[in-house]
Amino acid sequence: MVNTRRTGSGSDQQEQNNQSIGQPLPMPPPLTPEQFFQLQMQMMATLNNTVQALQQIHAQPPPPPPPQPRDRRADFLRGHPLTFSHATDPLQADDWLRLVER
Numbered sequence: 001m002v003n004t005r006r007t008g009s010g011s012d013q014q015e016q017n018n019q020s021i022g023q024p025l026p027m028p029p030p031l032t033p034e035q036f037f038q039l040q041m042q043m044m045a046t047l048n049n050t051v052q053a054l055q056q057i058h059a060q061p062p063p064p065p066p067p068q069p070r071d072r073r074a075d076f077l078r079g080h081p082l083t084f085s086h087a088t089d090p091l092q093a094d095d096w097l098r099l100v101e102r
Contacts, residue, residue: 031039084096 082096082100084093087093087096
């Protein structure tokens, strides 16, 4: 089981902070030629996979452009709607609205 709680006075945290602030990290142990070769092969495989993925992305056709917005006002006016100029009686305007809504 993993211990997730820290116990103690916190001096461990202070010690870690002191190491990261002023002192350089120690050098890792040297690699054997086999380890170096294995790391090089992993990097080359990763690079090759990345290049193939990028080539596949660029080989796909671009998505179609979005449709042009439709001018609904022009569509409405092409239907030659009835016009209303004026009326002295409000009921005439109401009748005209009911006629247009049909």
